[in-house]
Amino acid sequence: MPVVPLTLPTMLPRRLGFAALVLAAGACSFAWEDYEPAATGGSSQASASSSGASGGSSTSTGTAGGSGTCGSGEKLCDGMCVSNSDPMLGCANASCDPCPNTNGPPSCEGGACAVSMCDPGFADCDSDPATCETSTNTSTQHCGGCNMPCSGSCVNGTCLSENCTNGVDDDGDTMIDCADPDCSAFACIDVPSGWKGPVALYDGPIGTLPVDCTAVPGTTDYSGFNGLDAAAPVCSGCSCGAASVTCPLQALQLDALSGTCTTVSGSVTQQDAVCLATPVAALSAKAAAPTPQTSCPPSGGVPNNPPPTWQIGGLACTPTAQGAGCPATSVCVGGYPSPFGPTTCISKSGDHNCPAGFTDKHLLLDGASDTRGCTACACGAAPGATCSATTTGYAAAGCSGTTVAIPDDGVCHALATAPASVKATVTGSVNSACPASGGTPVGTVAASGETTFCCAP
Numbered sequence: 001m002p003v004v005p006l007t008l009p010t011m012l013p014r015r016l017g018f019a020a021l022v023l024a025a026g027a028c029s030f031a032w033e034d035y036e037p038a039a040t041g042g043s044s045q046a047s048a049s050s051s052g053a054s055g056g057s058s059t060s061t062g063t064a065g066g067s068g069t070c071g072s073g074e075k076l077c078d079g080m081c082v083s084n085s086d087p088m089l090g091c092a093n094a095s096c097d098p099c100p101n102t103n104g105p106p107s108c109e110g111g112a113c114a115v116s117m118c119d120p121g122f123a124d125c126d127s128d129p130a131t132c133e134t135s136t137n138t139s140t141q142h143c144g145g146c147n148m149p150c151s152g153s154c155v156n157g158t159c160l161s162e163n164c165t166n167g168v169d170d171d172g173d174t175m176i177d178c179a180d181p182d183c184s185a186f187a188c189i190d191v192p193s194g195w196k197g198p199v200a201l202y203d204g205p206i207g208t209l210p211v212d213c214t215a216v217p218g219t220t221d222y223s224g225f226n227g228l229d230a231a232a233p234v235c236s237g238c239s240c241g242a243a244s245v246t247c248p249l250q251a252l253q254l255d256a257l258s259g260t261c262t263t264v265s266g267s268v269t270q271q272d273a274v275c276l277a278t279p280v281a282a283l284s285a286k287a288a289a290p291t292p293q294t295s296c297p298p299s300g301g302v303p304n305n306p307p308p309t310w311q312i313g314g315l316a317c318t319p320t321a322q323g324a325g326c327p328a329t330s331v332c333v334g335g336y337p338s339p340f341g342p343t344t345c346i347s348k349s350g351d352h353n354c355p356a357g358f359t360d361k362h363l364l365l366d367g368a369s370d371t372r373g374c375t376a377c378a379c380g381a382a383p384g385a386t387c388s389a390t391t392t393g394y395a396a397a398g399c400s401g402t403t404v405a406i407p408d409d410g411v412c413h414a415l416a417t418a419p420a421s422v423k424a425t426v427t428g429s430v431n432s433a434c435p436a437s438g439g440t441p442v443g444t445v446a447a448s449g450e451t452t453f454c455c456a457p
Contacts, residue, residue: 075092100113115131152170153171177326180325194348195355199317200317201317204313216320217320221347224366226365227311231306234304238298238436238437240435241296243432246292248293249270251269254279255412266278266280275423288408298438303373343360343455346358346455354454360454363452365449375438379435391423391425
């Protein structure tokens with residue numbers, strides 16, 4: 001009986017083991033071996049063998065997909081057509097090797113091996129869908145997720161940074177503060193004898209001078225200046241107000257012995273319009289003319305000086321926190337924010353050379369002394385002032401009775417009747433202004449005090 005090829009259903013199990021079916025006498029014999037179903041409905045064929053009476057055999061072998069080809073979206077693996085979307089057979093790769101498991105279950109994307117989802121603690125940070133190459137638990141560039149850099153140590157996806165001033169190994173690398181490479185902006189500072197410190201220093205334009213030490217953080221140790229700018233003293237002009245005149249009366253000298261004022265028997269200290277008793281019965285009298293005295297109220301001579309200004313401001317701050325990881329006599333300080341200088345400084349009152357290790361010198365001024373001012377304004381005598389006075393003698397006390405005029409002109413006047421009382425009357429006049437003087441600028445602005453700061457290079 002001839003060998004009959006059979007077409008088998010595609011739903012049969014893949015790669016069946018060898019099976020033999022022996023039919024009754026006069027029927028055909030069939031053998032099933034290595035049956036391969038087509039993945040997308042192509043025909044599948046089995047090899048059938050029969051034994052003739054003479055013991056000879058013949059075999060017919062089919063190819064998946066028919067005629068040695070597979071349908072769209074398939075490829076041939078071990079003689080059968082398989083799907084290009086099977087990651088266990090390499091997707092659409094030429095090889096039928098499984099897609100690699102790179103920190104996540106494999107999958108196919110566009111026919112290429114990919115990872116459907118990264119395992120916990122891993123991520124695809126290089127945009128290669130075939131791998132989850134990055135450990136987000138340990139990578140300092142991708143700590144906890146892609147593109148999340150960590151300046152310290154990445155432990156279980158958490159960035160642990162070293163606090164360089166607390167004396168603790170914060171990032172678990174067995175190195176504390178200044179001993180840890182993460183603290184490269186910090187340094188161990190040993191302050192030399194006779195110097196103060198350590199301090200963070202701002203020495204720059206006055207316009208960006210920090211108001212305090214909050215940013216360091218720290219406490220204010222010193223504030224100073226440099227680049228003094230002060231204008232020369234300026235004064236307003238002096239002037240004099242309206243002039244006034246006074247006429248002080250001179251003493252009335254009385255001569256009781258003659259009419260020629262050769263003997264001063266007594267005198268009267270005169271007051272304007274005041275009745276005064278005479279001490280003797282005078283035969284003659286004399287009083288000098290009053291001398292005019294003028295006065296004017298001065299004004300002006302006021303300083304008009306803008307306050308001195310500084311081009312440079314300085315602020316020194318003592319850091320509140322000082323770390324470890326240094327020799328016994330040193331402290332770990334640094335990491336100062338802008339606009340403070342990046343390195344640590346020491347200071348000393350006065351102008352000094354810097355010690356070894358602190359070669360960057362800054363000299364700041366403690367302040368300034370402003371002695372600018374003006375001389376006082378003054379008013380001289382008004383020219384052309386005049387005074388005149390006349391004393392009236394009265395025969396009776398209390399400035400009553402017969403009178404006699406006694407001009408105050410420095411001339412001796414004989415008296416017909418000795419006065420018992422007298423009263424003087426004075427007048428004065430001035431018609432010109434007083435000359436002004438003073439208001440001259442004096443003084444300067446001078447820097448006072450110096451402090452040297454020496455900073456690590």
